Amino acid sequence: MAFPIIERMIETLAGPGAGEVEDLTASDLLALARGSKTAEDRAAAELLQVAARWADLHPPESIHTAASFTVAGCEHEEPIAGPGTPLVAEFCVAELGTVLGITSGSAKKLIGHALELRHRLPRLWAQVHAGRVPAWRARAVAEVTIHSTPALTREAAAFVDAQVAAVAGKIGPAQLDRLVAETIKRHGLAGQDPAADPEDGYLHVDPRHVTIHDEDVHFAGTVRLEAEVDLADGLDLHQALAHRAATLKALGSQESLDARRAKALGDLARTQTALDLFQHGHTSGPDGQALPVAREVVLHAHVDATLSGDTTVFGSTGRLEEGQRLLLLDQLKSWCGDSRTKVTVKPVVDLNQPKAAPGYAIPDRIRELVVLRDRVCVFPWCGRPARGCDVDHVTEYDHDADAEGRPQPGPTHTDNLAALCRFHHRLKTHTAWRYAIIEPGIFEWTSPHGHRYRRDRDGTTALDPPGPGQGPPRIPSPRR
Template identity: 30%
Template sequence: MFDGDVAELDAAGVLTSAAAHRAEIDRLEARLLVHAQVFADLHSADGLPTGGGEGRRPGRERGVVYGGAGCPAIAEFAPAEFGAMIGTSAGSAAAFIGQALALRHRLPRIWATVLNGEATPWKACKVATACLELSEEAAAMVDEQVAGLVDTVTPIRLGKIVTAARYRADQDAARSAAERKARERGVYVGRADDHGTKSVWILAATGDVLRFDATIDALAEALKTLGDPDPLRLRRARALGILADPAHAQAILTAGRTGTLPTSTPSEAAQPSATEVARPGDAATADVTTGVVACGQGERVEPWDVTPRADADRAPDAVAGAGQAATGVEAPTRQMVNADLAQLDGITGSRTSRTTIYVHLTDHTLATGHGVARVEGCGPLLAAQLTELIGHRPYSVRPVIDLNDTISVDAYEIPRRLREQLKLIHPVEQFPYGTAETTLATDLDHIQPYDPHGPPGQTGTTKLIPLRRYSHRVKTHGHWNVNRTTDDTLEWTSPHGFTFHVDHTGTRRTDSHQQRTTPRWIQHATDPDNPAAER
């Protein structure tokens, strides 16, 4: 509608143009859903091998229903290529394809409003996800009740309406879900954000939560008595870390009640051990061991976080001190409080557990204490924030594997030293747009299949790549091809001939929009020298 410079428009013109662009985005998102449906149709599970023999070896592709009961099964590996082409992970692509199929097969009225431009596609997709576990009949009832409301109410109201419709559509399922929810008590740790903060979600008995809350309050009050100048909400957050060591927490509670520090002499066992100092080398990585249970290797997503979209109707919380940087840099008062806490920590004895934390940093940051570090399981942190991560216990820094050193062995089995080196070199799996964090349990796959009769040195630093199990299966059985073009770059070729480069900067498509005339999997299947080939 407006092809000129937006800056030349008045306020009404800008609003009109913005609405027109929003409508165009919705139209394109609806078309993308149609593309997902057609792509799924082209990859029906009917074309997959059935029965025994070669076609059903472990790891082979199978049919999967992504959209709920009533949706057709599609080839399990199809979302990997679709996701790579739209710049998202295979898991996100599978969810998107499932939403598209659910709208077409389970929620046809809502789907019609999307096609007519009467409903925002992403809102319709949220309805499809909410109804994923419903039967076809129950989903049809929700479809009938909600179809005319997708764009007429706010997302929060829409969510409540959908929930009520689900309960009415299948009351037995609603009761079962309520009972199942009651059994889902637990403590969940969420992903780290960009500022060194993690969230904890607790589902427990009311009495237990109230007692826990009271203990957190008591620790926060004790910290205030000992001179902590922070507001209550920050002292409560700090109390959570203290509570991880019951003896230390008890000492702080006692000191808070008396207003004085204990005068006991620390035992020999509690004396700080000599700290090993690693000189910064070419491999700018440190392994810091500490008693503080910090960032785990396995990331768990908050159970309430079912969509990546923020709800625009929810106002941000007004928090005291909002906008102030919390970098972990210690003020003089904070330093004195930390010294007192460290003294308490020494008196209460050593912790029974030790946690290994992998901290990646440059030699400059290691020498100066300024800069950015990357903590596995947490993400980027300011160097000053490492104090919060390590805590007050003695810690040791030890030299690590030189990441510039190439390790090679002759066996198929991968030694731990090589596995750890690859984990440090590749913090994320090396499949296009992969999101899985590399751990010591991640699959390490040979880029070129291992040949027991081949030359020595087939298992090495540049000949293995970390892949999550799904990506490993896609590479092995899904007609993808991968080659190493440089020590830092992998070139992946999809079944339909599209190429992607994966390196430390991420994933880039490199085929210049050129498509093979014949998909490579068809060429592979018709190769007379490959009698076992099949799709």
């Protein structure tokens, strides 16, 4: 299938070379910038069409083979957009995601947005492909209508579509939330009589939330959070942070006001009484009983260390599993010394020393080695931390081999194990996706359509595409 708009975009972006760009006039540069942006918008619109068509090719019926049966953990039909949109085969998102270089979750969202726009927001869909509304803005509307609570009926979504299309999609997040709230009110979706409430329908949508973006960790060891709270709660929180920040300054803190307010928010999350008493030299209460541990957050930090005589010398930097980010030793010291934190030091695991165990079960010592070696799910572009993943036998363990006197083809050995999140573990087990260990920590995947990817500690690399006329391999029967 050819995508002329995407091809034209590539030609536009790759048009003048670096030297030629330097020779362009200001007017030429502006024209090139406008053309590049137009090509980018058209390519994004065409990608939505591709995603919708990909869903068309993978309806729930595509899951079933000649014999109709259900196997626990097998693929199932997946609703990824609002009521009234087609269902799709669950695992189809993985291959589209890998060729785009995005996660399966991101591919699922892309397909969901495409189906939502095509089936429930057709006016906005038409404006995207007419070039009047950029794809990113339309996708923002689709994200809201898909996840509205309560869910929008097809008729309610059509009302939103008509209102948004009337202004060519130029609507901000606050206006969109208000529109959806009004839609919920008009269509009686919250269980109330639409004509009975004289107040603003916006009040029927509860926007309160607290979101901590713990998957996006800054190199300084910080994470971003956002919240929407009641006005009274917000004013109380503001007062509490201001008071604590002023207290920290009075106690000698030289940090900025913003840093002290951020630290104060962390203090609120811990046992404040125990923290304050410990800072003033008290480690037990009046009755002599030890104070409870103030901080109970579990972090997995890895810092290189060497022995110098009887002294252990730590490196200045390390790695924090949470967020897969660089860790400074000074940060670790401050976190551990800030409160009565319980610190556990585990033995060093030699990742170059293979380990094996009899039978199918994976002992903790082997699981720990796999977790430390792989760090994340080893499926192409997946970033789920390995500590929360399954440990998979890359070559299937044969439960009947010992009883029948045959060699075990899939031993419980670190050279035959890999970390896979539950979704990609099921994908590997029940579809034609296959992978092999090239060497410990390096994996090569082959998709049902013959695309190949290498996954190692540095990330994912797309290898050679399938050759001309190469079709997808036969899908085997479900495996254990």
